[in-house]
Amino acid sequence: MRKYLNEARLFLIGLPVFLWTLIPIWHLTVLSFSPKDDVTAGTWLPSQFTVQNFEIIAGQKHYYLNHFWQQFGNSLFIAVVAGLLTLLIATFAAFSISRLKTRGGSVVMNFALATYLIPAAFLAVPMYKVMGQYGLLNLQWSLILAMVTLASPYAIWVLKQASDKLPYELDEAAIMDGATPLQILRLVYLPLMKPSLVAIGTYALLLAWNEYLYAFLLLSKDSDVTLAVALGHFLSADDSPWNLLMATGLVYALPPAAIYYAFRKYMVGGLTAGATKG
């Protein structure tokens, strides 16, 4: 009896949690599979289940979706390049600070940490103006570089910590064999750091894929923007294609969600401390 009572009590917590979590996502999904007439109907189920929205998206058959595939590609391109560049820069820096004990390294580390902690929203306006001065505004490189700027501090920090844990004797042994720092980086460091590198690359990739504020400030042409910005543009449509907006949102949300779930265990270890920042 007591066991059932306890179970019932847990259920009383579980049910609100379930509803609280899922209602907005349910709503998003329902609209994605609803015909246009449902968008202002406010119903819990589609009046008629349809995949037409996804056909329209795939065929780019709406004014706000004319560049869908291009924009999907832009999101992917920017995320991948930002991920790789972040990895490159952060690996160098972490190796330098942690293994080579470069003088001034800890100062750089502290500045990087501060950059990581200062909310990105406060850097957005100055960054936007400065990108204009550099002549990078409206070029995808501006967003890539901005994302690298925002992602590398945390990347360096995590890589530095992971790298601090590698036994120093490995380096010593390599030095005995006459290895140069670059050889140590390539032959000793990189192979051992592989798991952290994958995690950090993923972190930077997701940060860039999910970014909205910087993307809408820095890019503008329909053919240049990322999906995140394209979703925002829907709000200036006067024919309320909210079902298409939600369907596009679903398509946009699935890849990162899948990655989060696949890397869940990793991310709890702290990676997503950064991801919540965006």
Added chain:
Amino acid sequence: MKRFTRIAVAVAAAAGIAAPAMAQEKVTVWFTKGFYKAEDDALYEVIKKYEAKNPGVKVDLSLYGTEDCNTKSVGAVDSGTPPDVGFCTTYDFRVTGKWAFEGKLEDVTDIVAPLSDKFLPTTTSTTYLYNDKAKRKAYYAMPIQRQTMHFNYWKDMLEEAGFKENQIPNTWNEFWGFWCDKVQPAYRKKTGKRIFAIGHPMGVAASDTFYSFLTFAAAHNAQIVDENGKVVLDQPKNRQAMINAVKDYASIAEKGCTPPSSVNWLDPDNNVAFHNKQTIGTHNATISIAAKWLDDAKNQSLTAEQRATADKNYKENVRTIGFPKKPDGSTMTHLVAVKTAVVFADGKNKRRGKEFLAFLMQDENLTPFVEGSLGRWYPVTKGGATRPFWTDGSDFHRAKVYGQFNEYTQPFQFVYNYKFTIVNSENVWAKAIQRVVNDKVKPEQATDEMIARIKQLAG
């Protein structure tokens, strides 16, 4: 990858390897992306003709969304890298006057002057602006097209509520009372649907809001600035008129005659609500609401059935009318905005920029561009306004627009005092309305707060 190649090319060019490619002269032009394809097509055509006439000159055109166009231009002007020619449909509301004042614009008097006979009266006066750097007034912008305020309604919904079009009153209080107190309850009773009579924009971030509100203020004869740009709103007569306007504008919301979310509306949202038949009518500055259906009727990606509905909506169901007579019984003065193109002082190729602008201003180039907007924009030239497109009476909506522009018109305050661009973008008007509607303060107090803020910003 395209970026890589482009950067590589740029580097190569800088190094002198690709020197021959540099021989081509470039003129950079930024425009607002048209609402309709025909608009953009007309622009491409002008560019093609200009390039054909000036071999060796390439027009580098960028089209931006309405909001973006302005933001990007402001950013580019600030960082000293503007295009040569800019035409965004919000320049006049937001920046033309300020840029002229700060000396960011090129004097285009030499293009305007020879055309002066061709322009309709009151169009060029709005681009004769003060430059504080040069300490003189001159034509710092080029009038391209115009807009004013209209009222749209669904004829079929009106009839469903049991009313006829000829029952719509033409006097101020009766007009708004008709929609709010008669049509709305009757429609709700008939259909059981929670529909609102009027889409009444009150959002802070919408230009619709200040356009609509200032039209109300004009109807109440509230003079805000004099012709020297001095704020005169605090004079008792004007203050009282403004209080009346605030009270009047807020009352429509207080009566529950507009959707509650209109306090948050952005520019497209009154259109959205109207198209979804959430409201029976709405006021809107341009006939874009009707023109959307005309565009749909021509849109080949829609089904034949959808196109037929759109055609019927344009020709029969959606109606466009002007505002009723003022509360004092006199004829309405229409608040007209003139959309302005500019040549930037910091542009790299101003000479060609001016040349291109002059080329665009030729009737055979400007007219297709303006008419490409399906009636959304009204011409600034006599030639444009006397075309059958407007005058032959075959199109109900355009005929109404034509009629309104031939009545009394008045310009916005920012023509006399550019700081009203800030007053508008901060939207002190919407704030005053929301003070009354949301915070329940007296219209008198809301108006006094409004006047105080205006004096801070523009006094």
Added chain:
Amino acid sequence: MLMRASTLTARTALDSTAATGHKRFNSWQMWGALLLVPYVLVFAVFVIYPVVYGLWVARNPESYARLFQDPVFPRTVVNTLIFLLVGVNLKFLIALGLSGFFVQQKRWIQALLLLFLLPWAIPSIPTILSFRFMLNPEWGLINNTIFRLFGIDGPGWLTEPTLAFASSVLVHIWKSLPFWTLILITGRLAIPTELYEAASVDGASRWQQFRFITWPALATLYLTSTMLSMVWTLGDFNSVYLLTGGGPGDQTHVLATLGIRYLRIDQLDLAMASIVMAMPLVLPLVIFMVRRLAAGEAKLAH
């Protein structure tokens, strides 16, 4: 990062080895400097210069005078403080409670945990826009349901200033709750179960177990996480901007969105000045956290 820190090896031993290493290999310093260059460049070009430029734009005292004149500014400061105090604390109280719920190894609870993570895994824009449509007073799902069930008009979730602001706080919590719950779950899992077993043998109540075992073990993690969350909450642009856009009547802005508002109305110096004015809130938290993370890494997990 909170977890990794626990396995940190003894740093001091490494440092001394490294010190002797430096003397022997001078070229190491050169390589070290060279490898730091890319990041230092990025930092200088995209962080230092923008910050200096921002401060330069906001150098004029007159900008601040105008900022303080704008009625939106004081309102925004108050909003930000409420957002921080209510948003963060409410979130952490719920997270603390839910972490206790989710540590139970029942299959359905673990399945629910997977679902519970969704808000965190999905990018903000689609879900916040979904909230925005759901909460629309005229045709949104919530008010439509209220109307159908009770025949009355629901509240103006996004049109009443107070309610609209509360809605943004809720959206913020919805989005970030899963992450912090996970952090607290891992914290709880690190507590040896023997302690609880011993306590129940001694007849300790649930509350006593929480009071004397769970809380002492979690306190540091809880407080550090709260501080970290405060910094990030200060920068939460999306929950406000995408849901209410600062409306109605610019009454629901927070400091993270105010800069963008000024940018949109072409008041660049006010945008920068408003960001500068956020610094007294941001910097102490940032400095505190940098110290904590850089020096006391090991402390975090214990």
